[in-house]
Amino acid sequence: MAEQVLLLDFWPDPSGVRIRVALREKGVEYEYREEDFQNKSPLLLKMNPVHEQTPVLIHKGKPVSESLIIVQYIDEVWPHKSPLLPTDPYEQANARFWADYIDKKVHYFGRSVWETTGEAQESAKKELIHCFRTLKGELGDKTYFGGDRFGLVDVWLIPFYGWFYTLETFAANFSIAEECPKLVTWAQRCMERESVSKSLPDQHKLYDYILEHETGQNQPHL
Amino acid sequence: MAEQVLLLDFWPDPSGVRIRVALREKGVEYEYREEDFQNKSPLLLKMNPVHEQTPVLIHKGKPVSESLIIVQYIDEVWPHKSPLLPTDPYEQANARFWADYIDKKVHYFGRSVWETTGEAQESAKKELIHCFRTLKGELGDKTYFGGDRFGLVDVWLIPFYGWFYTLETFAANFSIAEECPKLVTWAQRCMERESVSKSLPDQHKLYDYILEHETGQNQPHL
Structure with a gap:
């Protein structure tokens, strides 16, 4: 402290x-x-x-x-260690754009997968895969979204790696590793960082929580 | 160019x-x-x-x-003229917070006023007045939200001054000047800036547009 x-x-x-x-x-x-x-x-x-x-x-x-x-x-x-935003204004705007995209799309369609069933769930799955593929395009051959450096967009997307088990369990025939192997490789690379592995909740504990609470009215929705 | x-x-x-x-x-x-x-x-x-x-x-x-x-x-x-964000990190965070608040609340409840009728409209009016009063509290006795300087929060809120005529016309017994006179004084002060007066659409033209298009499906919603 x-x-x-x-x-x-x-x-x-x-x-x-x-x-x-x-x-x-x-x-x-x-x-x-x-x-x-x-x-x-x-x-x-x-x-x-x-x-x-x-x-x-x-x-x-x-x-x-x-x-x-x-x-x-x-x-x-705390600018001196691990800068998260690029210094170039255009690259900064680009990082903010993808963080905003993740907030608007991945979060929304991810939750829709476990909140819906049938056709609505199929549609949410498709949209989510489309988001992941779009993000994979932005990642390209870089180590991180921030290039050689772990940056804002990496911080923004990595919490959803903790959702993958839940998403694949709620939806039938859904393998994110098959759909977007590069994104899973990126996530595993991020998980090698202590900052990430210590911060993400256990995926099974998260699944149990979502199963128990996410349709209730008294808990905040993720 | x-x-x-x-x-x-x-x-x-x-x-x-x-x-x-x-x-x-x-x-x-x-x-x-x-x-x-x-x-x-x-x-x-x-x-x-x-x-x-x-x-x-x-x-x-x-x-x-x-x-x-x-x-x-x-x-x-273009940092040299009219800086819009404060340099202090805490003040910067505060400005971003209020810009985000305006996006989430004023925009949403404002549109709800002209998209609904009856009880739903009454509720939207109340929520909107609550937002304006909250913002009035943040403005306090300052000239602008940015203090002596016109800044990010001023830029964020001022477009909605162009909505006031529409809001008061769609909803009965709704005078923003009576509910929040200080906010109207602030808006009039902003309108004295050429940057603002030249950028806001005419309020009557905007009303006509909203009346004609905002319930249609083919136009983007404001």
Whole structure:
């Protein structure tokens, strides 16, 4: 707690995973506090009164919320180790574009796979594969989306690797490794980083959580 | 065209208004090209193949899309005049937070006012007034959201001033000036800037457009 960094988080949340990865990439020590969404803490309500959602990063007593804003903040405040955003404005815009794409598409169609059945699920699967192929095109032959360096887009996409087991279990005849082998190779490469392997929830625990809670009304949706 | 800046845009789109305001604040000369959504130009499809949407800023032949990404790009590439984002990381995060809030809330509830009737409309009106009051709280006694300087949050909110006439016409007993006089004073102050007054569409023309098109299926929704 040398830097007074506190993260209010919720373990299965991909937005929270990103913050954990970013802080670990930077080597920032932080205190982790799990929120109970049935009984939100007074600190969460005080620190994010507008949305009352995790993740919230509290640094020197001041809150930052919304995952893309938090990760950009982390990159600004601790710039010397593992820069996550490129310095060139065009490359920066490109990284933000793909982070935004992942938020809008992968997140949405991923959840649709376990929230639907039948034709709707087939359609969500197709859309998700289309997203993964588009992302594979952006990755190309690079080591990471950030090139030789693990960067913002890698941080943005990697939490969904934790969803692969759930997606393949909910949907029949769905092998992401068969559809997009390069993306799985990229994910495995990311998992060799301690920042990533320590931050992603266990895939079976996540599956159990989703199975139990994701159709309920009292839990926040991932 | 000294800088080879081309904007593919759609006149009533608040996202496009922001780009026009930002470019004018910076004194960047640009070519404006109106897109026809019934017949998208090959250039738009080539420059934004993922979303096929405006606005797209093409600078030296390279495209940038998504309004928040474009405005941050503009601020990075032309930093010397009218900086739009604060330099302090915490203030920067705060500005991004409110821009995100405006995107998620004001845009959504604003459109709901003209897309619904009866109780649903009453509810949207209440939510919208709550948003405006929250934003008024953030503005406080400052000249602009950016303090003494017109900044990102001002650029983000001001296009919706062009919606006020439409909102008040669609909904009965709805006077934004009565509910949030300070916000209207702020908007009028912004309108004194040429960057703003030249970029916002005429409010009556916008009303006519919304009345004619916003319930149709063939036009992009604002």
